[in-house]
Amino acid sequence: MSVKSLTRLGVPLGIVLIVVMLVVPLPAVVLDLMIALNITGALLVLMVAMFIHKPLEFSAFPSVILVMTLFRLALNVSATRLVLLDGYAGKVIDTFGHFVVGGSLIVGLIVFAILLVIQFVVITNGAGRVAEVGARFTLDAMPGKQMAIDADLNSGLIDEEEARRRRAEVHAEADFHGAMDGASKFVKGDAIAAIVITLVNLLGGFAIGVAQYGMPFGEAIQTYSLLSIGDGLVSQVPALLLSVATGLIVTRAVADSDMGSDIVGQIFARKMPLRVAGFGALALCAIPGLPKLPFLVAGGLMLLGASRVDESAGDRTTAADPQTSAAELDRAADTPEALVAEIRVDPLGLELSADLIDLVDSRSGGDLLDRVKALRRKVAGELGIVIPPVRTRDNLELPANTYAITLYGAEVARGEAPRGTVLAIGEFLGSLPGTPTREPVFGLDAKWIPAELRHQAEIGGATVVDRASVLTTHLAEIVHQHASRLLGREDVRLLTDVVKRSHPVVIEELTPTLLPLGEVQRVLRALLDERIPIRDLVRIFEALSVRASVSKDLDGLVDAARAALEPALAAPFVTDGVLHAISFDPRLEQQMLEGLRPTEQGAVIVLDPDTAQQVLLGLAQAAQGAENADVRPVLVCAPALRAAVRRLVGPTVERLPVFSYAELGAAHEVRSVAVVSGAGARGLAGAVGAGV
Missing domain, CATH: 3.40.50.12790 (FHIPEP family, domain 4)
Known part of the structure; x- marks a missing residue:
């Protein structure tokens, strides 16, 4: 069997064995092995939690908590069975009951109680609260993150594959924090179960020792109580490790390095805190009665650490010095890549005034970005060209309720879309309250009316259009008007490559043999100027090949292409x-x-x-x-x-x-x-x- 198959079957088989442990007695030797695996596994989980850079790198952690908790409870059941039946549960539990707590029942109970308080009151409660808040904040932030991804996609900053990857990461993050919220309840329940199991072992062992085996009262307490305390301590050690791992995961922020590097790097990034702490420790030596050596050692270590701190490196790491940060930003802005990105002009843009942001906010029902993406697909089907992504952004300089459509950075159209209104188009709108206007595409009489009067306007025979539809219709008209300007040389190359895959002879005959790519672009632009779709590129290119062999006159080439499309022109x-x-x-x-x-x-x-x-x-x-x-x-x-x-x-x-x-x-x-x-x-x- 391959390693991959063993990996796939290992966890299911392990869970089945855990369930078997709940009902089948285990020999003491096997129980010792299982306890060792439990403690080692919990330590491994803690180390993994410390060395990850972001929580999603350990996305299986909630499931690991559940499996480890179930494994530990199965060990508790097996140990309880051996303690009550044989008065012996293996060397590990016996050692914890006698050597670790010195054979003292009182000390064992106190140590066990302290571990429970640390786990249940401090770590588990804190981790559970952080997990709950993290899950709530992550879910609340999802719409904003989705909108940011859609905006980057529409503006061309990322491609569709990167957008899908980011969306999957957002969903995975939300699922992870939701699972962690539930997994923290497992840890809390495990702490409660430990208390109950230990009390059952104490009372049950005492009753069995006195009533069944006839032990003296003191001997029964000494034997079964120490075994119960040993079993509780053996369970609490890995439980405490998992609780700490849970706290580390839910409090872990996204970083570029592991937790140890972050903690050391950030604590020892400044000289002044270390100096204050060192001199403070030395000052405590002046208090009568306090031992001098520990505080001298502690203060000396702090001062020694302060002398070795490179504060300039800390400033670069934490960006605490504004002048340094500004200088670095200036240097970054001077790179050719940054300058090229700064001067880049978006072919097609949509600017919104501040009060129109709700159109793109999915949390308030805005679907403008989705409509713009659908518009790109519609234009591709109608005209046969792929328009560039529409860069959608806010513009605080625009008047209220106003949007602007830009082409290569220059505004070519402007319109209004007042919030809380819809556009009613018709001739008999005088009885409706609102702001008279003109429909932006056809110039028809219209009026912006309150959204709640939509049904009344429709009954009166008016055509009612929502704000997002008005904006996308206006954008579509601008795209149709300026389609030729949006058809760049690279776009023509893309179209010819697509045709070449299915009709290679057509392209090989046309370009560059008869017409260079620039002349083909001029012909296609001329057709788009006359609002003629160029979807049927095969027939257009065939007609251009015939005409170009006789004359390369632009009007003749355009007329030849029109003749090839004649049945569809009218x-x-x-x-x-x-x-x-x-x-x-x-x-x-x-x-x-x-x-x-x-x-x-x-x-x-x-x-x-x-x-x-x-x-x-x-x-x-x-x-x-x-x-x-x-x-x-x-x-x-x-x-x-x-x-x-x-x-x-x-x-x-x-x-x-x-x-x-x-x-x-x-x-x-x-x-x-x-x-x-x-x-x-x-x-x-x-x-x-x-x-x-």
Whole structure:
């Protein structure tokens, strides 16, 4: 049988043997061996407790206490059986009863009582109280620790594996302190059991010696009482060791070294306390009647220790000197790693005013961090990119009830989320008390109302949204708007590596042979700027490979990628099988074609300022009119104009997608909702016009 198998079966077999000891008599020789193992095992547990750095390194300690206590009680039962039946319980108990206490019953009882007081009144009670308080504080601190882990994960300071490890450590710590709270009751119960067992042995042995064996009164007391006291002392020694080990474990703080090193290092870290203690001991020699030599030795040792203390090392260890600590921090801050960490800019950040911290505090029901993590997964599924972790932190400079969304350290959006309110969105909110506002994504009329009026608002037909949903929806919109800026070169490398695992030929043909990674990034960013998901990277890369072999013009590459995605481009804008389109007047479109000019950034349309202003105004009015009629319109134009038109209208009418006639497809009906000319737009009511 292997060592691993023996280790796995050793403890269960040991417990079975302990149970057997409770009912099966043991020979005196075997009892001596078991008592020796009990004392040695308790000493081993005490040494392990002293040399660990943190309590979780001995997480099995509560179970060890239970097993050792059960073993010791089984020994008590076996010893009691031998004492009462044979008047002899082995050499160990006999030695403790005669030699250790000098054969005196009175001395034995006093020593036994003193050990009980030390264990039961001092050590066990103190350890039990510390274990109880430690368990309570650990459980109370769990939500804060979990929130800190989630915040580090969302900010990118740790990865998912490290977060899981820390969460497991937090749960293990809580379980350990809870188990220690219960294990301390075992130790206290063991002390009570020792008193009861010793009294039973005393009275039972006296009764058996006098009544059964006909011993004289004095002989019965001398024989059975000393054996009972010996058995009690033999039990109390390992019990006291386990009690001390329990106290050491529950009072042990997390440290970088073992307990002995910590105690010696911290006590002998300063000269002044040692000097005061040494001179105090020497001063006691002046009291008449006191022996001089012990106090001279003690004081001399203290002064000798003070002369050998390196106080500067103590200052470094305990960080008691602010100037030294500040200098060390300055030196640490000057390292390249620290400076790089200091100047690092988070791609995406969420800042909360002080009164909005409840949104991330799980103890008060805040689940914002979980929603942000879910948002990252949702964006990955919608756009095909993995956005960087969102750094969530508080900002005391923000006004009350305010949050801010930052992009590479610059604020790009701001909103409000008053505590104790919900956002009601609708047209008939005048009867509800609250603060009027605008919904941050679509600009709809809304009002922050007290949370207790939520049901009333829903009955009135309003859409009611909680604060965390408002914030995450706003964050999602910002991510969609700036998705191209969040797509870095490393992100593109990651995406290409993922595609390469399943379609290696596609990547090998495309990059770096035809297009460098930077050009691929430009194409993907251009698609994201037009809110086109890049989930289908295989078809995008295949189309880029074909186009790049002919021309590496950015507009041509983007149009090739759009053509590969054509069936899915118009699908989000189709309502009941109908695609609603805004188009240009033919004369305006011809004017645009004539004004088309190539540039380094792509083709642009040159129009006179008045015409350009009328076109943009007409498009904005047409798009707003279509949205008011619950229609999601698209702008269609000639294929040669599509990229240039997108550059023209994108900054003004950002939510209006631009399609070429060739991209509309034949799977659905196309209806015109407006025609834009240089003088404005016609058909704003959304009436069905001629097919485009």
